[in-house]
Amino acid sequence: MKAVVTVVGKDRVGIIAAVCTHLAKLQINVLDISQTVMEGYFTMMMVVDTSASTLPLAELAQRMEEAGKEMNLSIRLQREDIFDAMHRV
Amino acid sequence: MLNIKDVLYTQDMIDKRHLDIRTITMGISLLDCMHEEVNICAQKIYDKITRRAENLVKVGQEIEWEFGIPIVNKRISVTPIAIVGNSCNTDSYVPLAIAMDKAAKECGVNFIGGFSALVQKGCTKGDWILMDSIPEAMKVTERVCSSVNVGSTKAGINMDAVAKMGQIIKQTAHLTADDDGLGCAKLVVFANAVEDNPFMAGAFHGVGEPECALNVGVSGPGVVYHALQSVKGQPFDVVAETIKKTAFRITRMGQIVGVEASKRLDVPFGIVDLSLAPTPAVGDSVARILEEMGLEVCGTHGTTAALALLNDAVKKGGVMASNHVGGLSGAFIPVSEDEGMIAAAEAGVLQLDKLEAMTCVCSVGLDMIAVPGDTPAETISAIIADEAAIGMVNTKTTAVRIIPAPGKVVGDRVEMGGLLGSAPVMPVHSQSSADFIARGGRIPAPLQSLKN
Structure with a gap:
């Protein structure tokens, strides 16, 4: 299943590496990354594929949120179709 | 392709503007x-x-x-x-x-x-x-x-x-x-109660409904309020358009959640109820939307027109976003559950008579209103009769959820707790309606009922 991972936090060295390490541990494949720094805040959106993971999506979302807390980042993993539904006619 | 702005906008709606699915209700x-x-x-x-x-x-x-x-x-x-x-x-x-x-x-x-x-x-x-x-x-x-x-x-x-x-x-x-x-x-x-309403306290599973059905109620007064802040001073055409676009997004979210839930529960998906349901939280108020349109305090002259526009635009925006729209679908004005309504009622600007007028153009009726504990039963019945008449003639749902709070007088406050909020006790007319209510019988259906 495709999901969107968003990462927001104070910019510093190694955020992408750390987030990707967590994703890799959970067998989540990154398909696309776009990233910017807005008002000093690192802001990243990744489109990922979770089909190789054995964990249910709700569990993955919780794990990533916890990982984010440890790194002082806001990390969310959400199903992609919610954004398509809300922003595409 | 997804764009980062859209994604962050959605998250902002959830985090800061109280966007949520208000209820999934299994009938x-x-x-x-x-x-x-x-x-x-x-x-x-x-x-x-x-x-x-x-x-x-x-x-x-x-x-x-x-x-x-x-x-x-x-x-x-x-x-x-x-x-x-x-x-x-x-x-x-x-x-x-x-x-x-x-x-x-x-x-x-x-x-x-x-x-x-x-x-x-x-x-x-x-x-x-x-x-x-x-x-x-x-x-x-x-x-x-x-x-x-x-x-x-x-x-x-x-x-x-x-x-x-x-x-x-x-x-x-x-x-x-x-x-x-x-x-x-x-x-x-x-x-005119509806059979597929997912919102409490009025939800029931009508006899025309299937064995089991899943109905979804969305909400998002905070999102609409925020969207209107970006069109300050602009004509009502722009206001209506802005509300429609916002309602579309909110409803799409309800639709996708409802369809997913019904699939997993193996229950047919019923409807999305496109209602703007406030909560007592600051920033989640329908009254504040009306005030954002240019009213100093909700309840002053112009409130009914503002609510009419809001109610209509919510429906127009939402109806294309869902394949089955139902329930009450419109703006709710429960006094105790809406921070702005509470403030307006406490300021004495929002009165029962104005609320009654507002119920002509919104989705339900006199909702979560506290009145003095010594209000006679006949007066409450007469309030119900007035609301029912508005519903009957306008072919819409109306309702009365009123709390004659024991021992309380005008100026007191009734604490309900949680989502039910707190209600300032509002004055009712002291003149009697007892002889009117004592008549009993049935008020005949209006000419509007003869559509065949």
Whole structure:
């Protein structure tokens, strides 16, 4: 299943590496990354594929949120179709 | 392709503007639970609800995590108990309410609706028993919600039931006096009640509904308010367009969540109810949307027009976003549950008469209003009759959820707690309506009913 991972936090060295390490541990494949720094805040959106993971999506979302807390980042993993539904006619 | 701005915008709506799915409500038919022995009927009701809704809360929580959207309430509605209870040889349906309450607790839902009767044209034996059981049922149960439909465009207004419900509301307040008449917050009197409403306290599972159905209520006054802040001073055409676009997004979210939940629960998807339902939280108020349109305080002149525009634009925006729209669909104006309404009522600007006018153009009616504890039953009945008349003539749903708070006077405040909020006690007219209510009988259906 495709999901969107968003990462927001104070910019510093190694955020992408750390987030990707967590994703890799959970067998989540990154398909696309776009990233910017807005008002000093690192802001990243990744489109990922979770089909190789054995964990249910709700569990993955919780794990990533916890990982984010440890790194002082806001990390969310959400199903992609919610954004398509809300922003595409 | 997804764009980062859209994604962050959605998250901002959820984090800062209180965007949420207000409720996923599972409607369950209890028509096969009839039995002449009331305790067996109660057991069948408990068994059926707990079997059908076993996974409702679990699935709701899974979906919350997956989509990253809060689903604030998971609820259940059932066939009007007066219909089911008619089969029982008993003079009280309180045991059936207790069974509903127990089932709700077992399933982990915070409210269960359907302790209801539909009496717009007249009452069966079961309807009278149900109405008589309401005060006690509201006292001994925690999560059961009750509703009575006393009028419709097709049938007119059953004034005997209107008179009865004034007394029932007073008794309910009296029996739950320790909690400021909290029982009345779970009791609503309707005209033109809908069968697929997911919102409490008025939800019930109509007899025209399938065995089981999942209905979704979305919300998002905070999102609409925020969107309107970006079009300050611009003409109403722009205001309407902005609300429509926002309502579209909110409703799409409800649609996708509803479809997913119904798939996982193996229950047909019913409808999305496109309502703007406020909460007492700051920034989640319908009143503040009206004020953002240029009114100093909600309730002043212009409020009805502002609400009419809001209500219409919400529907127009939402209707394309869902394949089945239903329920009440419009803006709710529950006074105690809306921070801006509370402030306006406390300032003395928002009065009962203005609220009544507002109910002509919004989705429901006089909702969550506290009045002095010594308000006579006949006055409450007359308030119900006025609302029912508005619903009957305008072919819309209207409702009265009113709390004659025991021992309270104008200027006091009634604390309901949680989503029910707190209500300032509002004045009612002191002149009597007793002779009017004493007439009884039925107000004939209006010409609008003759559409065939």
